[in-house]
Amino acid sequence: MAATITAIGFDADDTLWQNEQFFKLTEGRFKALLAGHAAPEDLGQRLLAVERRNLDHYGYGIKGFTLSMIETAVEITEGRVPAKVIGEILAAGREMLRHPVETLPHVRETLERLAGSYRLILITKGDLFDQERKLAQSGLGDLFDAIEIVSEKNAATYGRIFSQHGDGAAQSVMVGNSLKSDILPALEAGGWAVHIPHALTWAIEHAEKPLEAPRFRHVEHMGQLTALLSTLS
Numbered sequence: 001m002a003a004t005i006t007a008i009g010f011d012a013d014d015t016l017w018q019n020e021q022f023f024k025l026t027e028g029r030f031k032a033l034l035a036g037h038a039a040p041e042d043l044g045q046r047l048l049a050v051e052r053r054n055l056d057h058y059g060y061g062i063k064g065f066t067l068s069m070i071e072t073a074v075e076i077t078e079g080r081v082p083a084k085v086i087g088e089i090l091a092a093g094r095e096m097l098r099h100p101v102e103t104l105p106h107v108r109e110t111l112e113r114l115a116g117s118y119r120l121i122l123i124t125k126g127d128l129f130d131q132e133r134k135l136a137q138s139g140l141g142d143l144f145d146a147i148e149i150v151s152e153k154n155a156a157t158y159g160r161i162f163s164q165h166g167d168g169a170a171q172s173v174m175v176g177n178s179l180k181s182d183i184l185p186a187l188e189a190g191g192w193a194v195h196i197p198h199a200l201t202w203a204i205e206h207a208e209k210p211l212e213a214p215r216f217r218h219v220e221h222m223g224q225l226t227a228l229l230s231t232l233s
Contacts, residue, residue, distance in 0.1 A: 005232050007166030008114060011176030012124035012131065017138055018102040020200040023065060026092045030069050033085050037076045047072045048203055059151055061127035066093030097130060101137040106223030111143040113226055121146045121165050125153055153181040155188035162191060173232065175225065179207035187213050192232055196222060
């Protein structure tokens with residue numbers, strides 16, 4: 001018989017609230033600023049390559065994204081990018097840091113329904129100040145038993161968090177939209193993982209669904225999570 005589920009980890013960005021849409025809008029603004037230097041498709045590919053290269057230096061989040069846009073602009077223009085363009089990129093980054101938080105459908109009612117029956121843990125990566133800002137604005141913070149803002153999500157991360165705040169990975173579930181960061185490493189740690197897709201997912205977070213993994217599950221939206229959990233416990 002399967003062990004009883006006692007803890008649930010939730011990703012934040014694009015699982016609890018909208019996030020990637022703001023990156024896409026800013027990327028569109030970036031492409032417009034540099035339209036005279038390269039085609040939009042090339043600009044997007046160059047920016048993504050720089051983002052990949054910079055993850056080990058800047059980590060995840062808006063600040064790293066802004067620095068990567070500036071670096072891409074310098075490369076594309078061979079060092080001749082106008083100061084005005086750099087200023088526009090910096091302004092776009094600041095606007096992202098001020099964007100209002102929009103929770104996704106069914107999130108609050110699902111968390112309220114689950115609170116008390118399970119230990120709820122927010123597990124998110126990115127810039128500390130920005131993640132704290134979004135959590136505060138969301139009004140969801142009081143529903144969680146623990147908050148973990150980490151630099152990377154891997155099997156060791158989940159193993160540590162679920163042991164510290166729960167009864168170990170085997171009795172825990174990770175819920176999120178990223179197959180690469182939320183699903184695969186949670187399964188590797190020995191836990192359950194529930195994928196909730198989002199219409200916009202950063203290319204770096206793409207991965208194949210682990211359809212053969214016995215502890216992998218998929219729902220279309222957060223409102224279906226409670227019923228699914230009843231089949232795991």
